[in-house]
Amino acid sequence: MKNQTHNQVQYLTVDPEYQGQRIDNYLLRVLKGVPRSQIYRILRKGEVRINKGRTKPHYRVQSGDQIRIPPIRMAEASSPRVSQRSIQDLEQTILYEDKRIIIINKPYGMAVHGGSGIDAGVIEAMRQWRTDLPYLELVHRLDRETSGCLILAKKRSALRQLHEQLRESDMRKRYLAIVQGAWERGEYRIEKPLHKNVLRSGERVVRVSEQGKMAISIFNPLIVRSQASLLEVQILTGRTHQIRVHASHLGHPVGGDDKYGDESFNRYLKSLGGGRMFLHARSLEFEMSEPHTEIAVNAPLDTQFEKMLDKLKLAG
DSSP: OOEEEOOSOEEEEOOGGGTTOBHHHHHHHHSTTOOHHHHHHHHHTTOOEETTEEOOTTOBOOTTOEEEEOOOEEETTOSOOOOHHHHHHHHTOEEEEOSSEEEEEEOTTOOSSOBTTBSOOHHHHHHHHOTTOSOOEESSOOOTTOEEEEEEESSHHHHHHHHHHHHTTOSEEEEEEEEESOOOSOSEEEEEEEEEEEOTTSOEEEEEOTTSEEEEEEEEEEEEOSSEEEEEEEESSOOTTHHHHHHHHTTOOBTTOTTTSOHHHHHHHHHTTOOSOOEEEEEEEEEETTTTEEEEEEOOOOHHHHHHHHHTTOOO
16 A cells, blocks of 8 residues: 655644544544554644644543644545445445435445454445545444344534433434244333443454343234244444344344344345344434424334345235
8 A cells, every 4th residue: 555745734723513522533634644643643743733732642622623634645546446336236226315415225234344254344335425424423333134223423513422322311212123923022122231342353253141231122924924023123322233132132033134143043034035134223213303303213114124024924
């Protein structure tokens, strides 16, 4: 990878959207291609000046701050390029958009961001496509094999507002899941803490454990058959792999889940043409201010999910 040197000092003025962001994160956002280690080095050595004074990595920038950046080396083409096909696919998934947010129906099998062997995901593709947006960030995440509603913020103020709603459980999130076996509990609320471990391989594994953080899910059966059931799941917390772990803990793992699921059930679904995990973020309901807006979005199921419902006789 070639490198280029910016021989001249750069001067930046902080836009209102970045108000309150830490200076290290701000520089990572605006200086594409600069390694994190280099950003911390120039901050540590006092080479970054804000309003003509030295600063610390934990300083939170203010709107209008004048930032002086020393000459630095940047990697060319550091941002992974996303295929035009992936971008065209995303163009068809937008469920809602206004001046503050975009909500898409994320396809299953597509990561929300690059990392762990994945060059690029939804956020990289959206930034490459929507060059008209100077700011675009993920509000929350979905597992790679989960489809459905995903929110991206076009303004930092919107990101802060939605993060607060997520912390306070003010956002109503509902999922559809095909699970193993006949669900016999009726509507069922499970409150079990989840503890996340990271293996040496980097893989994340979550278990029900008193050492973890409390997670609350409400399972509601829509259609029940002997081999499988269709559930609507409302989550009141947003823990990693929450629905998948809670469902498995209750003896009804999500179909197609290679990590927490049942191998024989997964093989059965594959014999019927199922090549995915059958978990879908069906709907979102929340409110936003400035201006006040009530937002309710439903994400249609993809063809493979609908076909599996028909084959399992779970279609309503």
